[in-house]
Amino acid sequence: MASSDSEFNPDLLLAHKLPEVCFRFTFFYTIETELDPCKSHFLLLIADAFHLQRKLRGTERSIDFDCLWWLIKNRDVAIYALGVGACGQDAVDSVELKFVYHENGQEHVQVLPTFVSLFSLGSLTDGLDLPGFKYDPSLLLHGQQYIEVYRPLPSKASLINKVSLAGLQDKGKAAILEIETRSYEQGSDELLCMNRTTVFLRGAGGFSNSSQPFSYKNYPSNQGLAVKIPQTQPSAALLYRLSGDYNPLHSDPNVAKRAGFPRPILHGLCTLGFAIKAIIKCICNGDPSAVKTISGRFLATVFPGETLITEMWLQGLRVIYQTKVKERNKAVLSGYVDIRGLSSSL
Numbered sequence: 293m294a295s296s297d298s299e300f301n302p303d304l305l306l307a308h309k310l311p312e313v314c315f316r317f318t319f320f321y322t323i324e325t326e327l328d329p330c331k332s333h334f335l336l337l338i339a340d341a342f343h344l345q346r347k348l349r350g351t352e353r354s355i356d357f358d359c360l361w362w363l364i365k366n367r368d369v370a371i372y373a374l375g376v377g378a379c380g381q382d383a384v385d386s387v388e389l390k391f392v393y394h395e396n397g398q399e400h401v402q403v404l405p406t407f408v409s410l411f412s413l414g415s416l417t418d419g420l421d422l423p424g425f426k427y428d429p430s431l432l433l434h435g436q437q438y439i440e441v442y443r444p445l446p447s448k449a450s451l452i453n454k455v456s457l458a459g460l461q462d463k464g465k466a467a468i469l470e471i472e473t474r475s476y477e478q479g480s481d482e483l484l485c486m487n488r489t490t491v492f493l494r495g496a497g498g499f500s501n502s503s504q505p506f507s508y509k510n511y512p513s514n515q516g517l518a519v520k521i522p523q524t525q526p527s528a529a530l531l532y533r534l535s536g537d538y539n540p541l542h543s544d545p546n547v548a549k550r551a552g553f554p555r556p557i558l559h560g561l562c563t564l565g566f567a568i569k570a571i572i573k574c575i576c577n578g579d580p581s582a583v584k585t586i587s588g589r590f591l592a593t594v595f596p597g598e599t600l601i602t603e604m605w606l607q608g609l610r611v612i613y614q615t616k617v618k619e620r621n622k623a624v625l626s627g628y629v630d631i632r633g634l635s636s637s638l
């Protein structure tokens with residue numbers, strides 16, 4: 293099963309130190325990401341300096357190191373909310389309208405907490421070169437997403453991302469890579485949010501001794517009410533991609549077939565957006581700022597047009613949830629959401 297070449301040795305890679313590099317590329321918005329080599333020895337796995345230098349050479353003229361940000365606009369926030377089904381059942385939904393429209397007296401469109409998952413994509417979707425490590429990008433699946441939101445999200449902001457590698461595991465048939473993105477508002481040392489993205493690289497495992505498979509994580513591994521919300525449209529992935537994830541796996545039938553699927557599949561982060569929006573509606577009384585932490589594992593693929601049912605259970609200030617595809621009675625996502633408090637109406 294191993295597809296990594298025999299020269300790949302994760303321990304040897306730890307011995308290298310990477311110079312601090314900034315790079316920028318255009319991905320829906322303009323984003324510039326700062327890779328901080330002090331964060332983790334593993335950083336060099338993802339921040340292959342040669343790869344980044346090639347990027348820098350390729351975009352020399354557009355590089356502006358003083359201008360590291362991602363401009364979030366109201367329009368982007370509203371397109372995202374529509375992409376995860378806001379007002380999908382009712383165009384004047386009293387809870388969801390504020391996510392897609394400035395209601396009277398409201399200064400900005402309000403931001404759903406899962407919008408911050410897009411910040412990590414800006415740094416990652418161009419792929420990463422891992423020295424000596426071979427993987428097939430067409431077999432990559434999004435495995436898990438973990439989000440911490442530290443402050444209420446502004447409707448407009450300029451952000452700086454710092455990216456590091458939080459984990460690498462050899463699962464034999466697959467490799468699991470965890471990438472952490474910390475987002476700061478420009479001009480502030482205060483963290484706005486953190487995303488930890490887990491990618492499941494089918495066919496890329498087997499790079500270490502099978503009796504003692506390589507496993508590294510730089511974070512601690514700790515980390516009924518049932519509601520039914522019929523959801524996705526057949527065009528769901530085509531709308532969601534306009535929020536910035538243009539991976540053709542979600543739109544191109546031929547690419548999907550090559551990856552082993554009968555047709556394009558839904559973005560994992562779109563499914564997550566639907567589920568968390570349902571929790572905000574049912575448990576948080578529609579208040580997106582009540583959400584502190586989001587964790588989700590993608591258990592099985594979803595096809596656009598399938599009906600998602602999210603079940604949730606409240607345990608103190610933790611909401612345990614599971615999302616199923618109704619047509620196949622299959623669990624596709626599970627996880628938890630930590631909330632700041634409970635509304636009195638619950």
Ligand SMILES: CCCCCCCCCCCCC/C=C/C(=O)SCCNC(=O)CCNC(=O)[C@H](O)C(C)(C)COP(=O)(O)OP(=O)(O)OC[C@H]1O[C@@H](n2cnc3c(N)ncnc32)[C@H](O)[C@@H]1OP(=O)(O)O
Nearest residue numbers: 416419420433434435436463492558559560590591592593
């Ligand atoms: C180097 C690459 C860098 C690239 C950087 C790019 C970054 C990209 C950013 C984010 C991604 C953008 C692209 C988006 C793509 C998508 O949105 S794809 C759609 C969403 N995802 C899915 O639909 C995946 C659904 N899940 C599945 O299909 C399956 O769960 C699976 C992932 C294929 C795994 O199933 P299976 O092979 O049957 O695994 P198991 O045998 O059950 O388990 C093996 C071990 O792996 C662990 N594991 C299982 N599932 C996951 C998971 N989802 N995440 C993390 N880990 C998982 C499992 O615990 C087992 O481990 P052990 O218990 O230790 O044996």
